[in-house]
Amino acid sequence: MDAEITVTELTADLVPSVVQLCQQALDLPEDAAEAASIVDVLWPRAADRPVVGLGAYRGADLVGALICSMSSAEPGIGHVDLVAVLPDQRRQGVGRALLRRAERVLAERGATEVLLAGNPPYYAWPGIDVRYTPAVCAALAIGYQQDRTAWNMTADLSYDGSPALRSTEAGERRLAGQGVTVRRAEPADLPALTAFARSTFGGTWDGELAGSVGRADAGCHLAERDGEVLGFAAYGSSRPSWFGPMGTAPAAEGSGIGGVLLRRCLRDQRAAGLDRAEIGWVGPVPFYSGSAGARIERVFFLYRRVLPTT
Ligand SMILES: CC(C)(COP(=O)(O)OP(=O)(O)OC[C@H]1O[C@@H](n2cnc3c(N)ncnc32)[C@H](O)[C@@H]1OP(=O)(O)O)[C@@H](O)C(=O)NCCC(=O)NCCS
Numbered sequence: 001m002d003a004e005i006t007v008t009e010l011t012a013d014l015v016p017s018v019v020q021l022c023q024q025a026l027d028l029p030e031d032a033a034e035a036a037s038i039v040d041v042l043w044p045r046a047a048d049r050p051v052v053g054l055g056a057y058r059g060a061d062l063v064g065a066l067i068c069s070m071s072s073a074e075p076g077i078g079h080v081d082l083v084a085v086l087p088d089q090r091r092q093g094v095g096r097a098l099l100r101r102a103e104r105v106l107a108e109r110g111a112t113e114v115l116l117a118g119n120p121p122y123y124a125w126p127g128i129d130v131r132y133t134p135a136v137c138a139a140l141a142i143g144y145q146q147d148r149t150a151w152n153m154t155a156d157l158s159y160d161g162s163p164a165l166r167s168t169e170a171g172e173r174r175l176a177g178q179g180v181t182v183r184r185a186e187p188a189d190l191p192a193l194t195a196f197a198r199s200t201f202g203g204t205w206d207g208e209l210a211g212s213v214g215r216a217d218a219g220c221h222l223a224e225r226d227g228e229v230l231g232f233a234a235y236g237s238s239r240p241s242w243f244g245p246m247g248t249a250p251a252a253e254g255s256g257i258g259g260v261l262l263r264r265c266l267r268d269q270r271a272a273g274l275d276r277a278e279i280g281w282v283g284p285v286p287f288y289s290g291s292a293g294a295r296i297e298r299v300f301f302l303y304r305r306v307l308p309t310t
Contacts, residue, residue, distance in 0.1 A: 003059035005094055007101045010053035010065070015039055018053060018065045025064070025084035028131060030278075031124075034239050037217075038124040041238050042067045042081045045211070046122035052105050056085070056094045063089040066098040069119050070109050073204055078106030079119035083135070095138050107307055116144055116303040118281070121207035123238060126150035126281040127302035136301060144303035153279040153294035155243070157270040163293030164266045164277070171260040175223065180230060180252075182260055185213045185220040189229075193222060196229040201247050208245055211237030217272065221264040223248075223257045233261035235269055235277070242280045243269065259291035266292060 010018065022035035031038065043051055049072045056064035064085035071077040080102055085094045103114055116139055117127045127150055128135045139146075155164035172182050185193060190213055197205040209232075212218040218236025222229055233246035243265055248258045269277045278298065279288050288294040 005063070005092075005097055006057050007054055007097050008057065009105070010055045012044065012053075014053065014055065014062075015043060017062050018043075018055070018067075021062055021065050021086065022082070022084050025086050027087075028129060030241070031129075034124075034241065037239050038082065039067070041122050041211075042069075042124055046081075046119075048072065048207070049119075049122075050109050051081075052102075054098055054101055054105070056098050058089065064094040064098055066102050068102040068106055068114075069122075070106065070111065071115075071119055073120075076110060076112045078102075078109065078111030078114045080114060080116050081119055081123065090134065095135075096142055099138075099142050103305075103307055111307065112309075113304055113306050114144075117148075121204050121211070121237070125300060126152075127300035130299050130301060139301075139303045142305075144305045146301045147304050148302040150281050150300045150302060151296050152242075152298040152300075153282050153285065153288045154297040155266050155277045155279060155288070155292045155294040156275075157266060157277055158275040164263065165270060166263060166292075168260045168263050168267075171256045174256060175260065178225075178255065180223050180225045180255070180257065182221065182223045182257075182264070184264075185222045185232065185234075187214040189213065189222060192229050193220070193232055196232070196249075197245075197247060200249055205245050205247075208234060208237040219265065219268050221261045223252075223261060231257045231261055233258070233265045235265045238280065239278075240272070241269070241274055241276070242278045244280045258287060262288070262291050 019036045019039045023032050026032045051069040054066040055062050067082040068080045156162045193209050194206045212220045212234035217240040220234040222232045230252040231248035235243040
């Protein structure tokens with residue numbers, strides 16, 4: 001008979017085993033291929049907030065893993081950032097055991113509600129990709145309710161004439177005529193960039209900016225006038241193939257800054273060898289469609305469950 005399943009908290013030295021498991025257990029090839037980045041962003045890099053890794057073992061074998069964290073923005077909210085079970089171990093209660101344990105771990109840290117949804121700024125998905133249909137079924141079976149939908153857009157970088165790779169030269173010339181300079185952001189720009197993002201959008205983009213400016217597989221471009229930041233666009237902070245976040249000062253909207261910054265990033269991502277970029281957790285669909293010919297592709301359901309009080 002098969003050995004019983006035991007669920008234990010994992011120490012950070014087990015990150016490589018979790019990566020290996022995810023390479024086999026994430027059914028979508030684009031996720032399996034980025035398993036190392038996904039686990040890194042959710043666990044070692046998210047060290048500014050409580051994060052717990054859980055492993056499900058059958059005997060000595062790791063057959064499932066889960067990463068969960070507390071929200072740094074909303075007290076009382078816990079997140080399940082990742083759950084994966086090896087294909088030949090499914091439908092035997094492993095996912096349920098991991099989720100129930102995660103709920104207890106998060107409750108001990110003050111959670112009254114648990115979200116199956118990304119916990120910005122360190123997230124790998126906004127929620128459950130609808131094509132992970134077994135996960136959608138499991139979420140419902142385990143008592144979660146769908147509350148929101150989110151989507152990514154895909155920019156095609158696979159051929160020279162793609163609208164995503166349209167030249168930014170004319171746009172940059174027009175902006176220069178208005179005294180606006182566009183350039184790659186350097187580490188020395190980080191304080192001004194984070195101050196701009198915070199004061200303009202109020203927010204949690206510090207981590208994503210720090211994770212993109214001057215880092216391998218990532219980058220950021222900015223627009224400025226007289227030393228004042230007017231906009232930025234970043235890529236690669238959560239996953240190498242993902243674009244975002246970006247933002248333009250409301251007073252500068254409509255001047256073409258956003259499209260130029262976006263396509264500068266996409267050009268970098270293509271130069272790094274990518275044939276597509278995922279514009280993550282998208283807001284303005286018409287902007288990305290118009291500026292880069294991007295299409296809505298990945299769609300995510302977000303779930304939540306109020307924990308029972310005992
Ligand atoms: C989602 C996942 C973790 C579920 O793991 P699991 O160990 O198979 O889950 P369980 O056996 O505990 O299933 C719990 C319940 O969910 C439902 N369920 C799970 N898989 C299902 C499926 N393929 N079809 C219908 N219902 C399903 C069932 O109600 C099941 O209970 P039952 O088997 O008693 O009927 C697993 O399918 C997986 O690793 N998928 C790939 C990774 C993924 O999608 N992760 C989520 C995105 S990060």
